[in-house]
Amino acid sequence: MKRIMECVPNFSEGRDPDRIERIEKPLRDADDVLVLDSAPDEDHNRLVVTMIGKPEALKSAMLKAMEAAIAEINMEEHSGGHPRMGAVDVVPFTPVRNVEMEECVQAANELASRAAEKLDLPIYLYEEAATSSERENLAHIRKGEYEGFEEKIKKPEWEPDYGPQRLHETAGATVIGARMPLVAFNVNLDTKEVEIAKEIARKVRHSGGGLRFCKAIGLSLEDKDMVQVSMNMTDYTQTSLYQSFEMIKFEAERYGVEIAGSELIGLLPAQALFDVADYYLGLDDFSPGQIMENRLLEEL
Template sequence: MRVLTVPNWSFGRGPSLLGSFQEELSTADVRVHYTVSDVDHNRTVTAFSGDVAAVESTLLRLCDLAFGWIDMRDHVGVHPRVGALDVCPFVPLEPGDHAVRESLALAERVAARIGGGYGVPVFLYEKSERGRHEADLPALRRGGFEALRDRELRPDFGPSHAHPKLGVTVLGVRDFLIAFNVDLATDNLAVAKEIAKEIRNYRADGDPRFLGVRALGFPLASRGLTQVSMNLTLPDLTPIDPIVDWVETRAAEEGVLVAGTELVGVIRESDLRNATELQVRPEQVLK
């Protein structure tokens, strides 16, 4: 049974660790779709797929590498984060209940290993969530790593206090989503934040153009840009190109040009016809 995982790691300024990741992934029995670090976010996103056993062993080897290097006490970046392995989704790539059950079992094995082997509290989310954290997780993320250090936690695996260096991990099985960024040619963060806020408001109002679109605005100081960062959680209902076009039009109203777009992670082959505004490398396409 094939499964995709898209682990997000809290490092983006460590070329030696990125090199170790790339070396490890080059020899693993998985298909590697994405391994990219971002300096401003101070975050690395990896994406790879394969059979359950290969994905599990590869992920745990990356944990061995990352957990010996990352120290959240020194971590600074624009992206919200709560741990060294910040979030780790698993997405079954085959239909049916059996694929979901195998993915759920995989998530729980990895969570138990991270919680027991490394002493990192693990919170299950999305389809793995057990009815305990639907209200807790937004508050958990809102405070970031710094707000966790003195809190009593109720994780699904691991200790009741955040690891002093590695924080906590949010992990579980979820449906497929598309993550993408639209970079704006301005260092005025207010423009990106306002555009992201308008998208969230349209989504909340049920506007069909923005169904399932999560949006945040970030500064990209190293490049003199800002960014509207989006997750499209209902890709079967909401096409990408009209969203990018809307952002471009809205930015132009503020006198700002779009500097570029970026697909983060993977996209399905069936989504490409509605994603012509994104630059997509062949290895990013799930077939």
């Protein structure tokens, strides 16, 4: 599988195992699609599925799963702790291997177009696929949620990118888009003073004048007598993990604090760690084609 895309749909059903199974079935049955994780949340009443696969196969499987979700979920009866505006709430496509962001934007448009027509569903495009800067931010689009959207969608500035300018009777509306994969990377500091973690987080993150593709907060780890800089690396191809790690290290030095360890949460593309090894070993001319498994992935 030379070209790999990721898709992480969020469905508004996190409680009923039978419904969840029927929603996921088209994803699990699809050729050239692999479901890596299925995370239903009862409190949120929401299901997050992580899958990777060939771009075309992901799109086709996703359309079927949207159809299944719309048959299973009635937003008129839905409640849960997480903001949501539709039965199929959010569908981001992300590039993993040999895929450009532009192709993820195209995948988002194609799925939106097909789904709007087939399912009579209003659809907004977000992040890299957004058609205007006001639509880049998911929270901004979703503001008002399902209950508020009946009115919101009538406003000219909230005309959907695809589909009718009214909510689907039972499925609400959907947001589809394209973004880079997030790498969740936490660095623990050998101190109990949470202010130090917060100050370092401010320094390392983009909003504080730090790294372009890094979001960070500082927090206490009560069970460990330590504090943590908890980060979302929003584009590991441009801001590598070693950059935030080394930056935290040199910021921590002024407090006489050392790094106690770090952790990667969830899934990440192999290249994110190859880049780290490449930096620390000072490799000249390293090529991903030197990795045996990469060669195999190109062929399979």
